[in-house]
Amino acid sequence: MGASDGPKISETALGEYVALGGRGMTSAIVSKEVPPLCHPLGPENKLVIAPGLLSGSSAVASGRISVGCKSPLTGGIKESNAGGQAGLMLARLGYAAIVIEGKPKTDDLYKIFINRDGVKISVDNNLKMLPNYDLVDKMKAEFGNKIACISIGPAGEMKLSAASVAITDMELRPTRHAGRGGTGAVMGSKGVKVIVVDAAGTTFRQPKDQAKFTAANAAFSEGLKKHPVTGEALPKYGTNVLTNILSESGGYPTYNFKVGAFADASKISGETLAEVELKRGSIATHGCHMGCAIQCSGIYVDKDGHYITKQPEYETVWAHGGNCGICDLDAIAKIDFLDDNFGLDTIEMGATIAVAMEAGLAKFGDAQAAIDLVTEVGKGTHLGRILGSGAAVTAKAFGIEHAPVVKGQAMPAYDPRAVQGIGVTYATSPMGADHTAGYAVATNILKVGGYLDPLKPEGQIELSRNLQIATAAVDATGMCLFIAFALLDQPETFQALIDMINAFYGLSLTAEDVAGLGKNILKMERDFNTRAGFGAAQDRLPRYFYREPVPPHNVVFTVKDEDLDKVFNW
């Protein structure tokens, strides 16, 4: 973007990045090519956008896309993951990654268009400060409605650390976000407002062995459909099915992580959300990308049936709901829309609003005040810029100790004192506090690190390590991480995934090889963070989690520092 004659486009062969995809691709490029001590908003940082190894094929649930960079929020390496249509379209066009580097010399705003004929970059300052929905409407008017958009809203243009990169869904709405870590700010620092992808005239990427691939895909799809999580709970109730469960367990962070259960959880639960959607004539079962066999999303409408936002996810309902003491689904949906439109990480914003409430800027439970605070961010007021910089900065600005962050990134919707194992992952993941970094992929089937007795308190360190390895591997494929539940329970479904990868690329990978891929990704990420100045001190939870018990179980985080330091000993 900073070439002397204006932005310059080049296409290169994969070279050393062959056999990488998704998070594997983004972390490889960032760890090799970005100076770890660079300023995240400066010209030396790179924004890498990569579909997964199976994206663009006919593999079910393979449409995820990864966005990587040095994070302005954490100061370490970042991979942020989203659904939507852009991943599969980019892959079908033959692109393994888009790498945006440098920094424009002027404050012009750029639009990038990619189709079968190539790539075009053009100045379009009419797009300045457009919210994502308005921006996508303009792109539809210009390029038609068979496109996908990768965009930033005003938050990204303002380079706020909570800014997301939005990806459009099947209805061409900017509802899926690579939210975590401020990737939108990096895109804004490069002067890129939107990347429009048009895959017209392309077909599915073809596997090396079509017959084996088709058989494996069918077995994999059947495995997802027959599993009670992927085949029933998620399509019926969405991710928000977790609200009742987490609140019941005492692990649902409420009132800025002050207590672990929300008395009004049932008012905002997934069961209630689905009931409201269906009663209002909308749908509670919906895919975020073509080919999704799980369909955990939905569409939220008002009482008159008008569109408000996509079905809010568990993390959004928690962040803007229970964590802020709000029990009004309509208000939560409105804030979800604002997050999407301004281009903000819903987790970071909800955690930030709760910190702001503890600081006295609003009362817990005041939904209108929460809406007003998020609106300030979109407008870029002085208060809005503080809030849009995340929970840690907001806490500092208002003199609050209770900033629930690790490496500067806000914790998601699970209290680490009640679920100590997730606390291990929050503390040690190279990404900062991250709930998707440690998913299970048939841990005992992989037998990575050996079989674990599930009833023994020990083994959380080994488990977190194994989970992080497995997650990194799944993130590289472009598969939705929710496949993990079917893989955990059904060895034949995990084998079908490996068979698909092998049939597509003509390989003979084993489960150990897949685990090896995950280990390599984590190794690259840890290495980058070390060179960026991170050490053991950053792999810790905030002190108050060790000190202040969380009701109703009144537990504190008890995992020892020396055990946290063993997570990556393999």
Add this chain to the structure above:
Amino acid sequence: MGHGLFSLFFRFLQRGFFLGASVGCSVRAILCEQLGLDEKYVLQRITTIFLDGKPVDDIDSAIVRDGGTLSLSAAMPGLVGAAMRRGGALASLRSSITVREDDASEHRGVGVIQLKLFNMVMQELGPQFLRKGITVKASELIDFFQGQQETFWNEVSSMALNGAPIGRRMMTDGTFVSSGDWIMLSLASPVPHDCP
């Protein structure tokens, strides 16, 4: 009332309802012996159970005492959802809150427990509990009736309080009961529902 209205009452199942039980016995005894749930359904479908907010791994050693709360769910997504699963591979992630009995022997007596039903378990078991009757706070029931539209009342063919007919007005203005009272609610429909 029409069977299709049953789901409107599911909110009471999520929030929790009360029932008399023989307490001081195991979770399995409550679910299978007293509530009459099929053992196969309990073992294969109700894969997430909380007792007083703590995840249960062993339904034979977890003891339900007077005043206890039992919450039932199907398998859940997410790392933490999977960690809550009964005897699951990830149970160690939440070992600090798992049910642990110092004394797993049964000492039965008469008491009251609270039951909560979530997600698919709520869908599948809800109708049978609503038919048998659940005890809820009168104030919550009055709030519920006050929030219903005409379409709801059109489907209600009759209502009775302690066996005597009662009108819609008394249900919505709540004069039939004191707000601090408890009430046993049961539903009937012409369509029989098969329960597990």
